[in-house]
Amino acid sequence: MSNLLEVNKVSKKFGDFKALNDVSVSVPEGSIFGLLGPNGAGKTTLIRIVNQITMPDSGTVHLGGELLNQKHISDIGYLPEERGLYKSMKVGEQALYLAQLKGLSKSEAKKRLKYWFDRLEIGDWWNKKIQELSKGMAQKIQFVVTVLHEPKLLIFDEPFSGFDPINANLIKDEILRLRNEGATVIFSTHRMESVEELCDDIALINKSNKILDGKLVDIKRQYKINTFEVGIRTSNNASLRLELNDKFNVSEANFKTLDDELKVNIKLDEAVKPNDLLNYLTSKGEVSHFVELIPSVNDIFIQTVKNN
Amino acid sequence: MNHLPLIIKREYLTKVRNKSFIIMTFLSPIIFMVLIAFVAYLTQLNNDKVRVISILDESGLVKNVFKKTEHTTYNILHGLSLEEAQALVVETEGTGLLHIHKLENEAIDAQHITFYSEEAPSLSLISDIENQVEQRLTNIKLQENGVDVEMINNSKVKITIAQESFEGEKTSKVDSVIKLIFGGAAGYLLFMFIIIYGNMIMRSVIEEKTSRIIEVIISSVKPMQLMLGKIIGTSLAGITQVIIWLIFGGILMTVTSIVLGIDMAEMQTPQQQVMEQAMENPEVSAQVQNIANAFFHLPLTNLIIAFILFFIGGYLFYSSLYAAIGAAVDNETDTQQFMMPIIMPLILAVYIGFFTVIEDPHGTVSTVFSFIPLTSPVVMLMRIPFGVPIWQQILSLAILIATFIATVWFASKIYRVGILMYGKKPTYRELMKWIKY
Numbered sequence: 094m095s096n097l098l099e100v101n102k103v104s105k106k107f108g109d110f111k112a113l114n115d116v117s118v119s120v121p122e123g124s125i126f127g128l129l130g131p132n133g134a135g136k137t138t139l140i141r142i143v144n145q146i147t148m149p150d151s152g153t154v155h156l157g158g159e160l161l162n163q164k165h166i167s168d169i170g171y172l173p174e175e176r177g178l179y180k181s182m183k184v185g186e187q188a189l190y191l192a193q194l195k196g197l198s199k200s201e202a203k204k205r206l207k208y209w210f211d212r213l214e215i216g217d218w219w220n221k222k223i224q225e226l227s228k229g230m231a232q233k234i235q236f237v238v239t240v241l242h243e244p245k246l247l248i249f250d251e252p253f254s255g256f257d258p259i260n261a262n263l264i265k266d267e268i269l270r271l272r273n274e275g276a277t278v279i280f281s282t283h284r285m286e287s288v289e290e291l292c293d294d295i296a297l298i299n300k301s302n303k304i305l306d307g308k309l310v311d312i313k314r315q316y317k318i319n320t321f322e323v324g325i326r327t328s329n330n331a332s333l334r335l336e337l338n339d340k341f342n343v344s345e346a347n348f349k350t351l352d353d354e355l356k357v358n359i360k361l362d363e364a365v366k367p368n369d370l371l372n373y374l375t376s377k378g379e380v381s382h383f384v385e386l387i388p389s390v391n392d393i394f395i396q397t398v399k400n401n
Numbered sequence: 402m403n404h405l406p407l408i409i410k411r412e413y414l415t416k417v418r419n420k421s422f423i424i425m426t427f428l429s430p431i432i433f434m435v436l437i438a439f440v441a442y443l444t445q446l447n448n449d450k451v452r453v454i455s456i457l458d459e460s461g462l463v464k465n466v467f468k469k470t471e472h473t474t475y476n477i478l479h480g481l482s483l484e485e486a487q488a489l490v491v492e493t494e495g496t497g498l499l500h501i502h503k504l505e506n507e508a509i510d511a512q513h514i515t516f517y518s519e520e521a522p523s524l525s526l527i528s529d530i531e532n533q534v535e536q537r538l539t540n541i542k543l544q545e546n547g548v549d550v551e552m553i554n555n556s557k558v559k560i561t562i563a564q565e566s567f568e569g570e571k572t573s574k575v576d577s578v579i580k581l582i583f584g585g586a587a588g589y590l591l592f593m594f595i596i597i598y599g600n601m602i603m604r605s606v607i608e609e610k611t612s613r614i615i616e617v618i619i620s621s622v623k624p625m626q627l628m629l630g631k632i633i634g635t636s637l638a639g640i641t642q643v644i645i646w647l648i649f650g651g652i653l654m655t656v657t658s659i660v661l662g663i664d665m666a667e668m669q670t671p672q673q674q675v676m677e678q679a680m681e682n683p684e685v686s687a688q689v690q691n692i693a694n695a696f697f698h699l700p701l702t703n704l705i706i707a708f709i710l711f712f713i714g715g716y717l718f719y720s721s722l723y724a725a726i727g728a729a730v731d732n733e734t735d736t737q738q739f740m741m742p743i744i745m746p747l748i749l750a751v752y753i754g755f756f757t758v759i760e761d762p763h764g765t766v767s768t769v770f771s772f773i774p775l776t777s778p779v780v781m782l783m784r785i786p787f788g789v790p791i792w793q794q795i796l797s798l799a800i801l802i803a804t805f806i807a808t809v810w811f812a813s814k815i816y817r818v819g820i821l822m823y824g825k826k827p828t829y830r831e832l833m834k835w836i837k838y
Contacts, residue, residue: 173616
């Protein structure tokens with residue numbers, strides 16, 4: 094799979110402040126790419142550079158193999174974190190205007206808007222002014238406007254903020270559907286559970302530097318700690334615990350169970366296979382719980398940023 | 402992709418459909434008309450009142466010189482003391498009492514004449530009385546000294562110096578006044594237009610910032626295009642408004658005069674009456690002829706072309722500054738500190754126009770300020786009726802256009818950075834830094 098977006102050694106300074114330092118990112122075509130980082134790390138600057146709102150001091154950006162230029166504006170759909178609509182303009186008119194700015198003809202824009210408005214069941218808002226709508230309603234319109242021109246690359250900065258769980262789910266499904274139809278999605282958020290759920294690849298930016306990137310599964314594998322969460326029912330929990338302490342690297346575990354079981358985390362050496370552990374455990378009692386601990390994106394995020 | 406027409410269209414339609422814009426467009430001429438009618442009515446009311454002035458002339462010298470006019474009657478009192486006369490005037494609610502003391506040695510001076518009244522009399526009334534008394538006393542003195550008053554009156558000569566330039570172009574004093582009115586009107590119009598519609602542009606930029614739509618927009622269009630679109634769209638809305646004002650105002654004026662049966666021309670003030678009387682006088686009707694001539698003496702073609710060019714140039718120049726201010730701040734209250742440097746040169750230009758240009762249209766001050774781009778549109782427009790060499794006009798315009806381009810570049814830099822800055826009121830130093838981003 095080729096890369097749709099190639100950011101190569103991009104740097105940007107604002108006065109004395111270095112917002113981005115030699116950042117390179119590759120976004121594979123057809124993937125959902127998570128752009129992560131603490132507040133003020135430089136994510137928004139990077140996104141603005143891709144959108145040609147800000148020009149990089151050095152470095153290049155390629156979209157679909159071509160150096161980024163004016164033509165690409167209609168290839169990108171951007172939902173910024175700081176977003177809004179003209180308050181006193183009618184919904185339909187406004188959507189048409191924004192779609193036309195992205196290069197759609199008026200009739201085509203109308204057709205597609207009708208489709209999307211029907212799809213999201215917001216057809217009767219057409220003649221309302223934005224100021225008459227709730228924040229969540231306005232967000233829906235904003236989403237439609239972002240994806241309407243069917244761009245190759247969709248950039249969402251905190252797309253779920255302002256949505257209730259039902260609508261957030263609706264938008265999530267739409268994003269997945271768009272990806273399945275061939276769009277590439279860049280996704281910037283602080284909500285790690287949605288990264289976990291949606292992203293194929295991630296890049297982590299901290300203090301203007303990229304400190305981590307790659308396929309999410311690869312990264313997880315890299316951060317694997319070979320630890321298993323174990324729940325076991327025996328006649329004598331205390332004696333088994335002592336026995337385990339002798340044989341393995343054991344730490345306290347914390348998960349919910351129904352009965353009064355022995356709960357521990359067991360870290361295995363490279364030489365020991367999980368099956369060996371399981372076999373050993375089954376000989377001691379009834380195993381109710383046996384799970385490999387996979388680091389969450391949240392853990393990776395915190396750990397990497399702290400170590401940096 | 403060129404989105405300029407699209408942006409202009411949106412800006413224009415948003416402005417024109419805005420409720421307060423519509424209300425202002427149609428209400429202003431009505432308010433204006435009502436105001437004029439009201440003032441006219443008040444003037445008439447004032448004129449209808451007849452002033453009664455009692456005169457107690459103990460000297461007997463001037464009692465016959467006062468002639469009754471439409472608005473003033475004179476009531477000559479005989480054989481009353483000053484106290485009695487005063488009491489009488491108060492009782493009859495007369496306007497006032499003019500008292501002239503008995504003279505001891507025929508020499509009359511200011512101390513001998515007093516005007517008593519309830520309220521302080523108007524300046525025009527006093528000077529009118531003074532004139533009449535002066536005229537009379539001068540004549541008396543002249544006669545005493547054996548001078549024939551008739552002879553003096555017949556010997557008076559009235560002179561109007563004919564002015565002509567070396568190229569043979571004739572001008573006159575009247576010309577100068579007409580030129581002044583033309584230049585002043587043009588300069589003032591530009592001044593008002595900049596202030597009203599420049600502010601509108603600024604507000605519309607701020608609105609895009611506060612509604613947070615700006616980032617969405619500039620991911621589709623270049624900030625420069627957005628800014629130009631805003632300026633042009635708002636200007637078109639402004640021109641629409643002015644045209645509606647003119648047409649609607651005209652219709653309103655006609656309708657009011659027909660429906661209410663008020664002939665505006667008949668609402669005369671005393672000054673107009675004086676002028677009308679004077680018209681019958683051949684000398685003054687020549688004067689009117691002069692005014693008409695003066696109008697056609699104006700370099701009209703030059704004036705119109707220069708007006709359009711300088712108006713557009715000056716307006717665009719200033720509105721790009723307004724747009725930059727709008728981009729630099731978050732809300733309207735923060736605009737104050739940046740408004741000053743814009744308003745000051747504008748006011749300066751109008752002052753220079755009205756004081757210096759009148760005094761000496763081609764003097765150093767006028768000339769220099771008609772080249773400085775901040776003041777040149779207004780000052781040059783005021784100078785042109787007095788005849789400015791074409792090369793000066795072209796040079797000034799060239800400077801203006803060059804500065805305009807530089808300002809748009811500068812403003813779009815500030816605009817590009819500023820529209821994405823929130824929550825902080827920038828200083829001038831920061832603005833300079835933004836330009837380098």
